[in-house]
Amino acid sequence: MCRENYRLFWVFVLLSFHSTSRVNALKLSNCNKSEVTFIHEAEVLTELNLSNCNISRLENAFFLKFSHLLHLNVEHSGLTQLEDYSLHGLIRLQSLSLSHNNINVVRSWSSDPLAGLTNLDLSHNVICRLSPKAFQLYPQLQQLNLATNHLDTIDPDAFEGLGHLKHLHLNGNRLQLIASTYFQSLHRLSGLALQHNLIEKVAKESFQSNAHLRSLRLDVNRLKSIDFLTESGLERLVHLNLSHNLLTNLKSLSFVKNFELQNLDLSYNQLKDLSNNSLTGLESLERLNISHNLLSHLVADSLTALNPLSHLDLSFNELKNLTEKLFHANSQLDEINLSHNQLREIPVHLLKHQTHLHDLKLAGNLLEDVIWLQHLPSALNRLALRLDLSSNRLKSINLSDVVYFQSVNLGNNHWHCAWLIKNMLRKLPSTLNFARSWSILSDWSDDLLSAEGLDCWEDKQNRSIVLLNVGGTQIEKQEKCECDQTYDELNPSPPPLTWPKIPTDRFDSRSVIIWMLVAIAIAFAGLRWLRRYVDKKERLKKMQAMNGGLSK
Known part of the structure; x- marks a missing residue:
């Protein structure tokens, strides 16, 4: 009891100090209701922030005396x-956050409309159901966060009265x-997040009244059909995630x-093909992600309607070949990702219209040649x-075809050892x-050497070429030298590695500079000694002259 009174005393002192200095924002943590009532x-x-209380x-009317409060957490x-x-x-409240609690029912919690409230956060609670007109006393609400709850039922008219949301x-x-x-x-709704639910079906007329919807997230659900997209209401949609x-x-x-x-994301589905008209209507599409699907073939006209397309991701599919005209209508492409497919060749003129290309990813395929690199458009900035x-x-390539690119990753191919x-x-x-x-561990040392290695093939056998920095390794060995090692006749150590001797000139430039500095220092010391000697002689003569004058 004494400890509690002691704590309340200091809270009172702290709050009195805040009141004296007219602070308009207060944050309390690890508090209780009694401490809140002590606020003068x-x-x-x-602004009042109560966390971990x-x-x-x-x-x-718990907050009745906080009549000027704008933000409450x-x-x-x-x-x-x-x-x-x-x-x-x-x-006057404008934002209210009751997140990360155990609230299970949503009500208005007021007898009068909270006409200033624009942001309400009820995320991370245990709300299971939204009843009709649950938010009718928040007429100006613009952002409502109900994420990470237990919602499985939304009654009709649950969002009635939220005309500004x-x-x-x-x-x-x-x-x-x-x-x-x-x-x-919700006639003014512009962003709707429905990801990470168990949604199996979206009614066709679900978004008929949402003509201002710009962003819709339905990723990580169980959708098998997207027929709702053909209905009215989503004409102004800009971002759609169906991954x-x-x-x-x-x-x-x-x-x-x-x-x-x-922006359209169709990744991580089970799509097997795209027909000529699958993407018709996407006249403004700039980013398309169809990675991690089961696509094995793309018809020549499947991307024709996507003229402004700049980023295309077809990675992690089962594509075995590409038609030569596949990208001919997509001259604005900045990035093409075809990695981790089963492509054995790239059509020679596949990229002849790609003058804006900056990223081309073909890793993890079965390519054996890069002849198509010689047919890149001349206007492309290599x-x-x-x-x-x-x-x-790849077994060998003409390096002159790629030497002027910004970067080229050629690792882990089937290079001929002789060519490499x-x-x-x-x-x-x-x-x-x-x-x-590579990390190399020798048989007679615990030291790990970090090196670069290359894989190559010779007579159908895989070999590895390790690249060592001889000069750097020699210096490192000398620094770690243990000169008092003993010889064990029963367990003789293997002979040490012999490194090529590098001839050096003892009288090098460093020695010249050092000796010059030493000579200069000696010269300055000699001049200072000579100057002191001359001054001393002069003073002695003056004193003798003065003594002679006095004697006369």
């Missing part, structure tokens, strides 16, 4: 229950169905009404091109990367 001149506060229940405080009018009196977060819940009545009153679902095909004209879409050809089956050694003997630019790092 609460009407001055505009012991507040399980808020009574009616009660987070990580074990809050389980708010009485019907616990927020009564906060008529722009951003709604329902991600991380247990929703299985998106009904047509959920968002029908990590169960889509097996894209019906013809699936995106015919999404002509403002710029100095800005990054090329990844690692983990293919021949090219290693001449100094290659740092933009070409053949090697991978």
